[in-house]
Amino acid sequence: xxxxxHKVILAGAGPGDPDLITVRAAAALREADIILTDRLAxxxxxxxxxxxxxxxxxxxxxxxxxASMPQSEINELLVSCSARARLVVRLKGGDVSIFSNILDELxxxxxxxxxxxxxxxxxxxxxxxxxxxxxxxxRDHARGVRLLSFHELDGVNDxxxxxxxxxxxxxxxxxxxxxxxxxxxxxxxxxxxGGRPLALVEQATxxxxxxxxxxxxxxxxxxxxxxLSPSLVIIGSVVDLxxxxxxxxxxxxxxxxxxxxxxxxxxxxxxxx
Numbered sequence: 250x251x252x253x254x255h256k257v258i259l260a261g262a263g264p265g266d267p268d269l270i271t272v273r274a275a276a277a278l279r280e281a282d283i284i285l286t287d288r289l290a291x292x293x294x295x296x297x298x299x300x301x302x303x304x305x306x307x308x309x310x311x312x313x314x315x316a317s318m319p320q321s322e323i324n325e326l327l328v329s330c331s332a333r334a335r336l337v338v339r340l341k342g343g344d345v346s347i348f349s350n351i352l353d354e355l356x357x358x359x360x361x362x363x364x365x366x367x368x369x370x371x372x373x374x375x376x377x378x379x380x381x382x383x384x385x386x387x388r389d390h391a392r393g394v395r396l397l398s399f400h401e402l403d404g405v406n407d408x409x410x411x412x413x414x415x416x417x418x419x420x421x422x423x424x425x426x427x428x429x430x431x432x433x434x435x436x437x438x439x440x441x442x443g444g445r446p447l448a449l450v451e452q453a454t455x456x457x458x459x460x461x462x463x464x465x466x467x468x469x470x471x472x473x474x475x476x477l478s479p480s481l482v483i484i485g486s487v488v489d490l491x492x493x494x495x496x497x498x499x500x501x502x503x504x505x506x507x508x509x510x511x512x513x514x515x516x517x518x519x520x521x522x
Contacts, residue, residue, distance in 0.1 A: 254331040254363040259351060261344040261370015262290035264479075265506065266454040269376060270294055274340075274368045278303075282334035285326055289342025289479055289507055291455075306330075309508070320350050324357040331363050342479075344372035348398050348423045372396075374421040377453030377481045381460045382494030385419045390487045393418040399425035399432055399482075407439070414439035419485035426451075426480035433469035436484075441465055446488035451480045455506040458499045462491060477505055 258277045263269035278284065278298040286295065288309030295305055306326065308318045330337045345351050345367060358365045374396055378385045385394045395413075399405075399422050413420060414436045425432055426449060437443060443466030451459040461476075465484065 254328070254361060255335050255337070256364045256366065257327055257331050257337045257339060257358055258366045258368060259339045259341065259345045259354065260368040261372075262287070262294055262340050262342050263371040264343050264373045264376035264454045265289075265291055265452065265458075266376070266380075267291045267293040267297060269371045269454060270298075271368060271370060274370065277336070277338050277366075277368060278340070281336050281338040283330045283337045284340055285323065285330065285337065286340040287342045290340045294340070304334075320353050323350075324353060327354060327357055328361050328363070331361075341370070342373075343376070344370045347372045347374075347396060373423065373453060373479065373481050377450040378421075378483065380454045380458060380497040381448065381450050381483075381491055382496055383448065383483055383487050383491050384494070385421065385483070385487060387487050387490060390490070391417060391419040391485055394421060395419070396421050396423065397425075398423045399428055402428055402431060402435065405435075410435050410439040414441035417485075419483065419487050422482040422484070425482045426476040426478075429468050429476075429482060430471055433465045436465055437469055443469075445484060446486060448483045448488040448491060449476060449480055450483065451477050452506045453479070453481060454497075456499050457502055457504055457506050458497060459503065460491060460495070462488060477503070478507070478509075 260274040260277055275298045279300060281299065281303050283304045283306065284295065284299055285306050285308045299305065308323050308326065327337065327339065339354065341349050346369065385391065395418050397420060429449065443464060445465045447463050447465055447468055449461045
């Protein structure tokens with residue numbers, strides 16, 4: 250049987266600033282007939298680069314929000330759209346391979362023999378660090394950097410907590426803002442120095458970026474705190490470089506730059522789009 254599916258491109262949109270998209274990803278958007286876009290992909294990117302004739306489908310996700318599109322539905326869309334369009338672009342915030350569901354989507358594409366291409370993007374770690382003036386592996390500060398996801402803490406064992414508490418590597422924590430107080434408390438209990446610098450970068454590289462600088466001990470004392478999504482946590486002595494090297498000038502307003510999806514208040518209404 251002849252394969253009737255056309256190519257799908259999985260492309261990174263970068264962390265927020267539309268100027269951070271790659272030349273290759275911008276070219277793919279110009280050619281795309283259908284674009285499946287994340288909530289954290291700046292809408293300005295679509296306006297600048299997508300063809301006026303392109304069909305744009307929102308496939309946004311947000312933790313704790315009922316209007317988030319399930320991954321299974323996104324997978325189905327990839328299959329159905331590639332059957333009726335010459336080129337489909339799946340646009341993901343940040344980089345496509347770092348803390349995204351690219352594996353599910355790749356497996357779907359392979360299972361249906363759909364040709365694909367992967368275009369990397371600037372991940373939140375490098376974007377947030379650069380726009381906050383925090384060189385992640387600055388000489389004499391860190392010999393390495395670790396990118397970790399901390400959406401849930403239950404799966405982290407004592408050996409890991411002990412190792413993270415003692416490492417001199419810079420820690421970059423994705424999806425950790427909701428659990429920040431508990432997380433820092435566990436690091437302290439595992440032997441981390443309370444004065445270890447910590448920065449939380451809120452809505453990095455956008456016009457409303459905010460950098461909150463503290464220490465592990467201070468963050469543990471504050472307990473639960475509310476930060477705007479997306480937020481990224483950086484832990485290590487490199488955080489102290491922020492005061493000297495921050496350069497990005499943004500507006501002094503605390504508003505959501507990215508669209509917020511409805512909360513889990515009315516499940517039956519959640520799927521109406």
